[in-house]
Amino acid sequence: RKEVEQDPGPFNVPEGATVAFNCTYSNSASQSFFWYRQDCRKEPKLLMSVYSSGNEDGRFTAQLNRASQYISLLIRDSKLSDSATYLCAVNPSGNQGGKLIFGQGTELSVKP
Amino acid sequence: GEEVAQTPKHLVRGEGQKAKLYCAPIKGHSYVFWYQQVLKNEFKFLISFQNENVFDETGMPKERFSAKCLPNSPCSLEIQATKLEDSAVYFCASSQGDAQDTQYFGPGTRLTVL
Numbered sequence: 727r728k729e730v731e732q733d734p735g736p737f738n739v740p741e742g743a744t745v746a747f748n749c750t751y752s753n754s755a756s757q758s759f760f761w762y763r764q765d766c767r768k769e770p771k772l773l774m775s776v777y778s779s780g781n782e783d784g785r786f787t788a789q790l791n792r793a794s795q796y797i798s799l800l801i802r803d804s805k806l807s808d809s810a811t812y813l814c815a816v817n818p819s820g821n822q823g824g825k826l827i828f829g830q831g832t833e834l835s836v837k838p
Numbered sequence: 839g840e841e842v843a844q845t846p847k848h849l850v851r852g853e854g855q856k857a858k859l860y861c862a863p864i865k866g867h868s869y870v871f872w873y874q875q876v877l878k879n880e881f882k883f884l885i886s887f888q889n890e891n892v893f894d895e896t897g898m899p900k901e902r903f904s905a906k907c908l909p910n911s912p913c914s915l916e917i918q919a920t921k922l923e924d925s926a927v928y929f930c931a932s933s934q935g936d937a938q939d940t941q942y943f944g945p946g947t948r949l950t951v952l
Contacts, residue, residue, distance in 0.1 A: 769943040822935045823869040823893055828881040
């Protein structure tokens with residue numbers, strides 16, 4: 727079993743749709759969680775850090791469920807520009823300076 | 839600087855040649871990380887530094903790969919005697935080492951081994 731696993735893609739959705747991605751992690755000691763966005767093999771860009779209480783940034787909402795060991799990302803009112811690969815990342819060590827373990831990424835394609 | 843800088847953008851090497859990649863972290867960040875991304879989105883952690891010191895090298899192949907972060911110089915990742923399977927994009931990231939410890943990535947170096 728991989729340390730971090732994501733929903734298989736691709737997700738093909740129309741503009742305006744709501745789409746949700748899940749990501750499970752195996753190490754219960756993990757403390758830091760992130761969603762990154764990657765376009766066409768460019769560098770991952772931070773989309774959101776994921777906090778215990780959940781957090782929202784405009785159309786994006788991230789949730790953490792420690793009991794079930796998963797994080798989620800909800801995108802509302804999706805735009806063409808949201809088309810990208812979404813990567814969840816976990817610092818399994820719980821320590822500062824710890825490496826990130828990435829999921830395999832979920833590809834999102836938003837169509838007109 | 840305010841962004842992680844990586845050079846070169848592209849690097850082409852014949853099998854058996856040496857490859858050297860460079861990374862300048864964001865100013866004030868004390869941690870530097872190297873990741874390898876081969877084909878479809880599989881990121882592999884290679885090594886990390888806390889300032890000039892190796893912090894975690896559990897991902898580094900024992901042979902052929904080495905890395906350094908020296909004072910007042912860009913960090914470097916060197917591959918001796920490259921192999922075809924080393925073809926990948928190599929990303930460098932840096933972080934402040936604060937409570938949230940977010941890592942910010944550079945644009946990557948695409949290494950092609952022929």
